[in-house]
Amino acid sequence: MQKKIGRNDPCWCQSGVKYKNCHLAFDNKISSYAAQGHIVPPHDIIKTPEQIEKIKESCKINIAVLDYIEKNIHEGMTTAEIDKIVYDMTTDMGGIPATLNYQGYPYSVCTSVNDQVCHGFPSKDVVLQSGDIVNVDCSTIFHGYFSDSSRMFCIGEVSEEKKKLVQVTKECVEKGIAQVKPWGFLGDMGQAVHDHAYANGYTVVREIGGHGVGIEFHEEPWVGYHTKKGTDMLLVPGMIFTIEPMVNMGQADIFTDEKNGWEVYTDDGLPSAQWESMVLVTEDGCEVLCW
Numbered sequence: 001m002q003k004k005i006g007r008n009d010p011c012w013c014q015s016g017v018k019y020k021n022c023h024l025a026f027d028n029k030i031s032s033y034a035a036q037g038h039i040v041p042p043h044d045i046i047k048t049p050e051q052i053e054k055i056k057e058s059c060k061i062n063i064a065v066l067d068y069i070e071k072n073i074h075e076g077m078t079t080a081e082i083d084k085i086v087y088d089m090t091t092d093m094g095g096i097p098a099t100l101n102y103q104g105y106p107y108s109v110c111t112s113v114n115d116q117v118c119h120g121f122p123s124k125d126v127v128l129q130s131g132d133i134v135n136v137d138c139s140t141i142f143h144g145y146f147s148d149s150s151r152m153f154c155i156g157e158v159s160e161e162k163k164k165l166v167q168v169t170k171e172c173v174e175k176g177i178a179q180v181k182p183w184g185f186l187g188d189m190g191q192a193v194h195d196h197a198y199a200n201g202y203t204v205v206r207e208i209g210g211h212g213v214g215i216e217f218h219e220e221p222w223v224g225y226h227t228k229k230g231t232d233m234l235l236v237p238g239m240i241f242t243i244e245p246m247v248n249m250g251q252a253d254i255f256t257d258e259k260n261g262w263e264v265y266t267d268d269g270l271p272s273a274q275w276e277s278m279v280l281v282t283e284d285g286c287e288v289l290c291w
């Protein structure tokens, strides 16, 4: 429950305007959804215009780093080299890689190759080979604001089967984004992602999802892809979250490397792909802030 605000009190959004002239009607609308049993967003995940501007600055760094990786990634490169590029570029632009030392994560980026689902450790022993598919997951803190996105790259000659997995996973995110609008539901997005993956014979990892982002690295809501249209959290303008499904060619089951507690693999050893976008719910739809 949120604290009750008086009509003449300053609005919770820090606009300096009286509540009755600011977010009162907005909150009443949210309350009517809550009364119908819907999950509704707490105020602290609804970003102000000022916060959104600062988060967009962070996103610019994340995009620039991934653009550079996209141009320069190649067969024979080690994933440790990618880690160094991410660290150097991010810090040169005044940012901090958000994963570095996050809950003990020891690198500036996650590089997940083939059957690695996510949180792959960059390593000088992992040399990218022709035929590999690799996810590079970047996140930045800039002046305290967070951005987070990831892309897939195909190295050298990649099989049609793996290329299709990479392509369909990207389409899953696009179809998810197309469902993001104010006064819709997170489940509208989740079902769109899910249905496209399964229609192509793939599965989607259940245990690891996207997340609210911006003020913290990981905020509410948790973003899954096994929810149905019309369910899960109500979407309202000012929410920012990631859409980042991990799509498996085989079964959805995964395991975590016990030695390091981070790296996640498919149980069946078949490849997995992931693209991650960061989206802002706007007054009339959504805006992709980072990809």
Ligand code: MF3
Binding pocket: 098, 099, 100, 102, 105, 110, 119, 137, 138, 139, 148, 149, 150, 210, 242, 244
């Ligand atoms: N981009 C990932 C995410 O969506 C990064 C988490 S990796 C971690 O949350 F190692 F830092 F946790």
Ligand code: CO
Binding pocket: 148, 149, 210, 211, 242, 244, 276
């Ligand atoms: Co993320």
